[in-house]
Amino acid sequence: MLKTTVYLDNAATTKVSDNVLNAMLPYLKDEYGNPSSIYTLGRNSAIAVNKARKQVADALGCEDGEVYFTGCGSESDNWAIKSTARMMAQKGKKHIITSVFEHHAVLHSLASLEKEGFEVTYLPVYSNGIVKVEDVAAAIRPDTALVTIMYANNEIGTIQPIPEIGALCKEKGVIFHTDAVQAVGNVHINVKEQNIDMLSLSGHKIHAQKGCGVLYVNKKYRLTPFMDGGAQERGRRAGTENVPAIVGLGVAITDAVNGIDEKNAKLKKFSDRICDEILKIDRVHLNGDREKRMPCNLNFSFEGIEGESLLLQLDLQGIAASSGSACTSGSLDPSHVLLSIGLPHEIAHGSLRISMSDYTTEEDIDRLLEVLPVIVEKLRNMSPLWDHIIKGETFKIK
Amino acid sequence: MIYSEKVMDHYANPRNVGEIEDANGVGEVGNAKCGDIMKMYLKIEDNMIKDVKFKTFGCGAAVATSSIATEMIKGKPLDEALKLTNKAVVEALDGLPPAKLHCSVLAEQAIKAAIADYYTRQGIDPTPFVGEIKDDHCDSCCGI
Numbered sequence: 001m002l003k004t005t006v007y008l009d010n011a012a013t014t015k016v017s018d019n020v021l022n023a024m025l026p027y028l029k030d031e032y033g034n035p036s037s038i039y040t041l042g043r044n045s046a047i048a049v050n051k052a053r054k055q056v057a058d059a060l061g062c063e064d065g066e067v068y069f070t071g072c073g074s075e076s077d078n079w080a081i082k083s084t085a086r087m088m089a090q091k092g093k094k095h096i097i098t099s100v101f102e103h104h105a106v107l108h109s110l111a112s113l114e115k116e117g118f119e120v121t122y123l124p125v126y127s128n129g130i131v132k133v134e135d136v137a138a139a140i141r142p143d144t145a146l147v148t149i150m151y152a153n154n155e156i157g158t159i160q161p162i163p164e165i166g167a168l169c170k171e172k173g174v175i176f177h178t179d180a181v182q183a184v185g186n187v188h189i190n191v192k193e194q195n196i197d198m199l200s201l202s203g204h205k206i207h208a209q210k211g212c213g214v215l216y217v218n219k220k221y222r223l224t225p226f227m228d229g230g231a232q233e234r235g236r237r238a239g240t241e242n243v244p245a246i247v248g249l250g251v252a253i254t255d256a257v258n259g260i261d262e263k264n265a266k267l268k269k270f271s272d273r274i275c276d277e278i279l280k281i282d283r284v285h286l287n288g289d290r291e292k293r294m295p296c297n298l299n300f301s302f303e304g305i306e307g308e309s310l311l312l313q314l315d316l317q318g319i320a321a322s323s324g325s326a327c328t329s330g331s332l333d334p335s336h337v338l339l340s341i342g343l344p345h346e347i348a349h350g351s352l353r354i355s356m357s358d359y360t361t362e363e364d365i366d367r368l369l370e371v372l373p374v375i376v377e378k379l380r381n382m383s384p385l386w387d388h389i390i391k392g393e394t395f396k397i398k
Numbered sequence: 399m400i401y402s403e404k405v406m407d408h409y410a411n412p413r414n415v416g417e418i419e420d421a422n423g424v425g426e427v428g429n430a431k432c433g434d435i436m437k438m439y440l441k442i443e444d445n446m447i448k449d450v451k452f453k454t455f456g457c458g459a460a461v462a463t464s465s466i467a468t469e470m471i472k473g474k475p476l477d478e479a480l481k482l483t484n485k486a487v488v489e490a491l492d493g494l495p496p497a498k499l500h501c502s503v504l505a506e507q508a509i510k511a512a513i514a515d516y517y518t519r520q521g522i523d524p525t526p527f528v529g530e531i532k533d534d535h536c537d538s539c540c541g542i
Contacts, residue, residue, distance in 0.1 A: 325457070
């Protein structure tokens with residue numbers, strides 16, 4: 001039986017930390033009260049949820065009352081974007097600005113708003129995978145309702161100029177939302193200093209459990225409820241709170257934010273080492289800007305190789321990673337992110353994402369660097385495309 | 399998406415990988431844009447497939463279908479090899495995820511293309527034996 005021994009897919013999800021698990025356990029066992037109940041058991045749960053809310057608020061630099069717990073990052077994105085759009089439409093503003101390489105939770109929310117008659121401007125991200133602030137400025141119109149740009153890209157790890165976009169939106173009086181699911185715990189965020197009006201995050205990317213997210217909303221704005229029902233989340237998001245997950249998220253975000261500098265110092269060393277070694281291989285490309293990226297995330301394209309094959313070979317060696325090839329995306333095209341930075345299809349198919357966490361060790365990197373070049377050579381030896389590439393033939397591209 | 403044990407076995411230990419130096423029938427189908435290319439090398443003697451090897455650029459299913467298809471035609475007469483269907487390839491692998499079925503079509507087409515090349519080299523029009531080869535599988539790609 002195969003076993004994953006080296007986990008390098010932390011952008012997909014992370015393991016629950018011991019701190020988080022220990023904080024959650026009482027709320028899975030003895031403290032099972034409903035936070036809406038009046039008696040002690042219920043109050044204990046309500047106190048725990050409030051404590052977690054304060055932990056999130058402290059981590060983001062906002063007030064407790066601006067934090068809403070949701071079911072996941074995608075829910076936070078859906079809620080922020082759709083509710084803001086419909087709220088602003090009543091004021092005659094039906095234009096939204098975003099980037100071409102947002103997460104599908106954002107892009108598909110916007111696609112559904114387009115069907116309702118909203119107009120969306122999709123900004124380019126160029127070959128370095130970074131939005132230009134001047135492009136945002138040029139796209140803002142009198143009827144712009146919302147700017148939504150991700151803090152850091154999930155596939156290639158590039159960091160966007162969020163404080164600059166925040167300042168611009170403030171100056172222009174446009175609401176600014178950022179999907180910070182990948183950035184929290186990797187980049188220093190302060191929503192007030194950085195003029196962020198709304199921010200989405202997810203617990204399971206920072207060592208909390210799956211199924212719990214947060215939407216921060218500046219108190220200036222009162223979003224319509226995402227879920228109608230009871231009075232939970234100040235009547236904005238009904239449904240009994242996922243108390244253990246919320247408690248875990250509070251601990252996770254505190255640990256993540258406090259540990260940013262230490263973690264990044266460690267992961268930058270790993271990242272540089274991986275880059276230096278992997279880029280020695282013939283016809284390999286690093287996707288996205290080498291400097292303006294989160295140290296935890298690296299994305300390479302190997303010419304002549306298909307990404308899923310690469311993942312399966314790594315899996316046979318106990319290493320877990322990810323790819324943006326069509327065969328792993330489940331559609332005809334490779335990842336929209338890789339295409340957005342200008343990669344041709346055949347190079348985007350050969351992509352590999354390596355994403356690290358606090359738990360990543362030097363031994364993990366040793367193992368990756370021992371195994372990966374051998375796999376690349378093996379796959380290229382059996383690739384007719386590689387034969388065409390090294391002979392300098394341009395294979396038919398339909 | 400989960401692959402059968404048979405697929406994983408053929409992926410991890412592909413049979414008949416490589417090239418045949420003196421192959422007398424070579425066929426290549428698929429394209430780089432779609433993310434898979436399959437190339438079959440055949441050594442044909444007395445209308446029998448004496449040897450077969452393949453090279454594949456593609457996903458796990460593409461490698462596994464190539465591998466099992468070579469096993470299924472090795473040592474077989476040409477008319478029998480031409481009867482190999484993508485369905486038979488899928489069955490031999492204990493099934494493929496729906497999004498990967500096109501890979502089995504590619505294996506079937508690669509064999510046909512290699513046999514067609516053999517007939518052409520012999521100065522024989524391959525069309526009556528092989529029919530039309532559709533190497534553009536993109537339309538049926540990835541479960542759409």
